Amino acid sequence: MPQHPVAPLPAPRVLTQPMAMELLTPDVAVRIDTTVGYDSRDPHALSIAFHLLAEDPVVWRVDREMILTGSLQPTGDGAIWLRPAPDGGLLLRLGSAGQCAVVRCEQETLDRFVRDTFVLVPQGTEERHIDWGPLLSSLRR
Numbered sequence: 001m002p003q004h005p006v007a008p009l010p011a012p013r014v015l016t017q018p019m020a021m022e023l024l025t026p027d028v029a030v031r032i033d034t035t036v037g038y039d040s041r042d043p044h045a046l047s048i049a050f051h052l053l054a055e056d057p058v059v060w061r062v063d064r065e066m067i068l069t070g071s072l073q074p075t076g077d078g079a080i081w082l083r084p085a086p087d088g089g090l091l092l093r094l095g096s097a098g099q100c101a102v103v104r105c106e107q108e109t110l111d112r113f114v115r116d117t118f119v120l121v122p123q124g125t126e127e128r129h130i131d132w133g134p135l136l137s138s139l140r141r
Contacts, residue, residue: 009131013040013120017113021050021105024091029104036110038064038117043126046117048092050103060094064114065123071107 015038022029035057037047046064049057062080069075070082071090079100081093090107093100121129 007128010040010129014038015113015116015120019105019109019113021048021103024102024104032103034105036113038113038120040121040129041131043121043129046114062092064117067110067114071111 017036019034019036021032021034023032033051035049035051037049039047042061044063044065045061046067047059047061049059051057060080062082066075066077066080066082067090070092071084074081074083076082076093079095083091084107085091085104088107089104090110092103092105094103095101
């Protein structure tokens with residue numbers, strides 16, 4: 001089977017930004033410190049690390065395009081749902097119905113971060129940043 005030349009992967013690029021969010025409960029909004037991150041080796045998603053009481057943060061991975069869509073209209077899939085808040089924020093529902101957390105963040109701040117990820121990895125070029133080698137090697141076994 002002929003081998004096709006493989007273009008070298010671009011150097012990995014990483015963005016991180018601390019961001020305050022609020023856990024919404026029926027009685028009160030509780031401030032949560034988070035770190036939003038992006039790694040060009042996982043080009044479709046960003047991570048949101050919630051720094052809670054445990055030593056290790058709770059990390060959720062969210063599709064970057066879903067965040068932009070959720071800023072304009074309700075969207076989601078599975079355990080992640082987003083929608084604009086009436087006050088200009090963005091609401092994230094994380095978890096399955098009945099066992100979920102609703103978190104509010106500043107929509108403009110998160111949108112700006114997502115736009116910065118598109119500067120690093122433009123839409124439509126994501127596959128050039130993924131290391132397909134390990135997957136292909138496992139399929140050849």
